[in-house]
Amino acid sequence: MLYERLKPAIDKVLGFHIKNAPGVIMGVYMVDYAYELLDSIYPDRDSYTLNAISETRVCLIDSIQVMTGCTVGNKYMRLDALDIGRYALVLYNRDSSVGFRVYMDLAKIDAEKYPQLFAFFNKSRDYKSASRSKLSEETINEFYRAERSVLSFQKVKVDLPAKDDIVPAAVCGVCGESFLVSSETDVNTPICNYCRRAANKEFVPYRATE
Ligand SMILES: [Zn+2]
Structure with a gap:
C-alpha cells in the first residue's frame, strides 16, 4: 500500500486544486512513480535540474506542480510541449535530457474488476446511474485498490531546448x-x-x- 506514504501529498494537492478530483489522486501516484524511476538512475535530486512535461491541462498538472515545484510560472513545466490531452507526464533531468514517462495504461484496467475506473478513462461513465460525486468516489476507491498496477512507464530522451527563446x-x-x-x-x-x-x-x- 502506497497510500500511507502518499496521503500527505494527496491532501496537499487536493488543497491546492480546491476540488475533489480522482485525476488529482491518480496524478500523485503517477508523479511519485516517475520520481522513483528517476531516482533509480539519478539518486541525488539536488544534483540536476528537474523538468516536467504534462500532456494534459487537467488535474494531473496540479499534482506535478505541487509535488515537484516544476510550474508553469518557472517554466520547468513544459505544458505546451505535447498538449494533446493524454493522461501522462514526463519527469526528466534537464541536464542529460533523460527521464521517464508515466501514463495511465487502459490495457491494464480490467473493466470487471474496476468498472468505474474503466468508464472514467473510456469516457463511458453513466451519469444517470448515480450522482457525479458518487461516481467519483467509486472511481477513487477502485484506483486505491489498483494503485500502480494500472500505470505503465517508458524511459525517454527529451528533445526540447533547455530554455525557450526570450520574447521581446x-x-x-x-x-x-x-x-x-x-x-x-x-x-x-x-x-x-x-x-x-x-x-x-x-x-x-x-x-x-x-
Ligand atoms: Zn494595448
Whole structure:
C-alpha cells in the first residue's frame, strides 16, 4: 500500500486544486512513480535540474506542480510541449535530457474488476446511474485498490531546448502597457493584441465596466 506514504501529498494537492478530483489522486501516484524511476538512475535530486512535461491541462498538472515545484510560472513545466490531452507526464533531468514517462495504461484496467475506473478513462461513465460525486468516489476507491498496477512507464530522451527563446516586449501605443511582441505585432507602431482586437470589433474576453 502506497497510500500511507502518499496521503500527505494527496491532501496537499487536493488543497491546492480546491476540488475533489480522482485525476488529482491518480496524478500523485503517477508523479511519485516517475520520481522513483528517476531516482533509480539519478539518486541525488539536488544534483540536476528537474523538468516536467504534462500532456494534459487537467488535474494531473496540479499534482506535478505541487509535488515537484516544476510550474508553469518557472517554466520547468513544459505544458505546451505535447498538449494533446493524454493522461501522462514526463519527469526528466534537464541536464542529460533523460527521464521517464508515466501514463495511465487502459490495457491494464480490467473493466470487471474496476468498472468505474474503466468508464472514467473510456469516457463511458453513466451519469444517470448515480450522482457525479458518487461516481467519483467509486472511481477513487477502485484506483486505491489498483494503485500502480494500472500505470505503465517508458524511459525517454527529451528533445526540447533547455530554455525557450526570450520574447521581446514593447509598449502598446493605445493602452500604454508593456506586452510581449507576437508575429502579428507591427514593430514600428506596436499595439497589443487586446487593443488591436477591440479596435477591430473582434472578440475580447472582457471589457472595462462601471
Ligand atoms: Zn494595448
